[in-house]
Each structure stands twice: as structure tokens, then as C-alpha cells.
Amino acid sequence: DSPVAVLCSGGDAPGMNAFLRAIVRLGLNRHKVPVLGIRGGYRGLVRAAKQVNGEADELVRLKQEITANTGNRGLIDAKMSIIQMDHASVSGIMGKGGTILGSARCLDFHKPEVRRSAIQLLENLGVRALVVAGGDGSLTGAKLLAEESNLKIIGVPSTIDNDLQFTEMALGVDTAVHTLVWAVDHFIDTARSHRRVMVLETMGRESGDLARMAALASGAEMVITPEGGPLTEEAMIAYAEEIESAMTRGRGHAIVLIAEGVKFDPPQSRNGAYILRDAFQKYFQREGAPFQDLEVRPSVLGHLQRGGHTTPGDCILAARFAEEAWKAILDPNGSNGITALQHNKATIVPFGCPDLPERALSSVAMDRLHDDLSSW
Numbered sequence: 001d002s003p004v005a006v007l008c009s010g011g012d013a014p015g016m017n018a019f020l021r022a023i024v025r026l027g028l029n030r031h032k033v034p035v036l037g038i039r040g041g042y043r044g045l046v047r048a049a050k051q052v053n054g055e056a057d058e059l060v061r062l063k064q065e066i067t068a069n070t071g072n073r074g075l076i077d078a079k080m081s082i083i084q085m086d087h088a089s090v091s092g093i094m095g096k097g098g099t100i101l102g103s104a105r106c107l108d109f110h111k112p113e114v115r116r117s118a119i120q121l122l123e124n125l126g127v128r129a130l131v132v133a134g135g136d137g138s139l140t141g142a143k144l145l146a147e148e149s150n151l152k153i154i155g156v157p158s159t160i161d162n163d164l165q166f167t168e169m170a171l172g173v174d175t176a177v178h179t180l181v182w183a184v185d186h187f188i189d190t191a192r193s194h195r196r197v198m199v200l201e202t203m204g205r206e207s208g209d210l211a212r213m214a215a216l217a218s219g220a221e222m223v224i225t226p227e228g229g230p231l232t233e234e235a236m237i238a239y240a241e242e243i244e245s246a247m248t249r250g251r252g253h254a255i256v257l258i259a260e261g262v263k264f265d266p267p268q269s270r271n272g273a274y275i276l277r278d279a280f281q282k283y284f285q286r287e288g289a290p291f292q293d294l295e296v297r298p299s300v301l302g303h304l305q306r307g308g309h310t311t312p313g314d315c316i317l318a319a320r321f322a323e324e325a326w327k328a329i330l331d332p333n334g335s336n337g338i339t340a341l342q343h344n345k346a347t348i349v350p351f352g353c354p355d356l357p358e359r360a361l362s363s364v365a366m367d368r369l370h371d372d373l374s375s376w
């Protein structure tokens with residue numbers, strides 16, 4: 001039976017492993033369709049295409065290699081770019097962060113001739129559908145493959161940024177928020193002991209969703225997101241005044257989340273957490289200020305947000321997305337598309353579909369809730 005191929009692309013997201021387990025197990029157990037795993041994202045696919053290079057002998061050799069190195073054996077061998085997935089290859093991976101197939105960003109995939117070689121290889125391997133788990137850039141690559149081939153292409157939103165507006169949630173967001181709440185709790189312990197202000201920078205690219213959700217779930221006093229526009233000197237002073245006034249009312253510490261996508265006016269090249277620290281510190285130490293010994297400590301949380309044990313919420317979403325992906329793959333009249341969570345229903349939407357007019361957790365609604373919950 002012609003197989004389905006799956007790959008993870010771009011920045012890894014928690015839930016990718018749970019998704020791989022679900023896509024493989026549903027394929028083998030429910031639909032009796034074999035699944036090929038492509039290692040290292042589009043880059044692995046391109047590497048395999050280059051190795052074969054249109055040579056019939058090389059194609060036969062690759063096919064033999066794929067079947068010989070099934071499952072875990074293929075996963076261990078670093079040279080293998082495509083492997084036959086079996087039950088064992090996805091055993092015990094559900095809650096593990098990262099992706100057993102590996103992931104990569106592949107700039108080469110912007111070139112049409114590179115995509116053509118990848119399509120050619122998939123067709124030569126008899127692949128009927130390709131499933132791509134990734135974020136914005138990876139799903140754009142999937143859209144191009146869908147336009148340029150007769151293969152069925154299914155995208156699966158997987159990014160901690162939650163910046164894909166056609167789905168309420170992407171895979172990985174729930175876990176990253178969970179990790180951020182854990183981190184904030186740790187920073188609160190030390191902030192309270194020293195009566196300090198902690199400025200914590202979250203990931204999220206151009207979107208403030210991750211920071212906002214983390215602020216709502218952790219009770220962080222302030223959250224600054226790119227959607228508010230570039231941050232001026234005056235705006236930073238206004239935030240500092242707010243903190244100082246809370247301190248005057250007896251508050252002992254403050255946690256400020258700033259999303260990495262926040263821009264400054266005038267533009268700055270350093271991380272936002274450090275710029276904000278300097279601005280706050282300068283304000284608190286001005287002449288005659290009431291809390292001149294109030295210290296500010298910045299921290300760029302970085303890649304810890306991408307790892308760790310996957311939450312049950314993400315594991316369940318992974319299973320729901322995998323089920324939708326299979327429905328779309330097997331539907332003879334169905335077209336290419338991306339799995340999405342809309343109004344709490346897992347579904348398939350076409351590539352390039354419009355944004356949800358209002359996501360259940362819209363940024364405006366979250367900002368309002370946070371404002372009212374954290375009047376400190």
C-alpha cells in the first residue's frame with residue numbers, strides 16, 4: 001500500500017512527538033497504511049533527493065535501506081534520512097519534548113527546483129501524502145508543495161508562538177505556557193526575598209500571545225507585547241511609575257513579562273529585557289525617588305520554553321490533529337489543507353484560509369482580563 005510520509009520542520013514544538021506517535025499508530029492500527037518518517041525536516045528530504053539524484057539504482061538502494069532500517073534501527077543511524085516507522089519507533093515518546101525525527105530550518109526550500117526534486121523523490125517512493133508539522137514558514141513550504149504537486153499535503157500547526165490566526169491553538173503552546181508559569185513561580189520566590197523587579201523575556205516572534213497567556217496563567221503583574229506598538233522612553237517610564245506606585249502601597253516585588261517581538265522607538269539592537277531593565281533602574285534611582293535601592297534583574301528565558309515534558313493538553317490536541325489529518329488523507333474528494341482548532345472543534349482548513357474573525361482567546365480579550373485580574 002502506498003505510504004504516507006511525515007516530517008517535522010522549523011523550530012521544534014512540544015507535542016510533535018505525541019503527534020508522530022498518533023499519526024503512526026492511527027496509520028498502522030486503524031487505517032493499515034504504512035508511514036515513512038523523514039528525518040531533519042525539509043532538509044532531510046532534500047538530502048535524500050540529492051543522494052538519489054534521479055538515478056534508478058540509487059532509488060532502489062534507498063528503498064532497500066528504508067525497509068532494512070525500520071523503526072528504532074533507522075532512528076539510531078545518523079545517516080538515514082527516511083525510515084519506515086513501526087509501533088516500536090513511537091513507543092514511549094508521547095510526553096517527550098523535541099521530535100524523534102529531528103527538525104531543521106531549510107532556506108534551500110525557497111528554491112522551486114529544490115522543491116521539485118523533493119516532490120520527484122516522494123513520487124518515486126510511491127508516497128500518497130506528506131504531513132508537515134511546523135510553524136508559519138514550514139506551512140508556507142507545505143502550501144507551495146500542494147500547489148506544485150499532485151501529492152496530498154497536510155499541514156499541522158506546531159509552534160509555541162501561537163501566531164497562526166486560523167487556529168485557536170497550535171501544538172506546543174500549552175506546554176510552553178506551562179513552562180513559563182513554572183519559570184515565573186521560580187522568579188517570584190527570589191523576587192519576594194529581595195524585593196526586586198524581574199523582567200522576563202519570552203519567545204513568540206512577532207506575536208505576544210505566548211507572553212499574554214503566560215501572564216494570565218501565572219499572575220505576572222505586567223505583560224508587554226508587540227501588538228501595543230513600539231515602546232517609547234515615555235511608555236517605559238509610565239510602566240516604572242506603575243511599579244513604584246505599587247511599591248508605595250506595600251507591594252514587595254513585580255514580575256514583568258516582555259515578548260521578544262516588542263520593538264522600541266527609537267529602535268534598539270539589544271534584547272528588550274535589558275533595555276527595560278536599564279530604563280526601570282534609571283527611573284528608580286532618580287534623585288529623590290522613594291525606592292532608590294529597588295533592583296531590577298533581567299532574564300531572557302530562551303529555548304527552555306521549547307523543551308520539557310509535553311502537557312496532557314498538547315498530547316490530546318496532537319491526537320485530535322492526527323485524526324483530522326488521516327480523515328483528509330483518506331477522503332478521495334478531500335483536498336490539501338491544514339489541521340486547525342476552531343470553536344473547540346478539530347477540523348481541516350484550506351492552505352491560505354482567512355484568519356478566524358475572533359479567536360476564542362483573542363489578544364484583546366486576554367489583555368482586558370489580565371488588566372482586570374492584576375490591578376495591583
Ligand code: F6P
Nearest residue numbers: 011135159160161203204205306
Ligand atoms: O518559532 C519558534 C521560536 O522558538 C520563536 O519563538 C523564536 O523566535 C525562534 O523560534 C527561535 O529560533 P531558533 O531556535 O532557530 O533560535
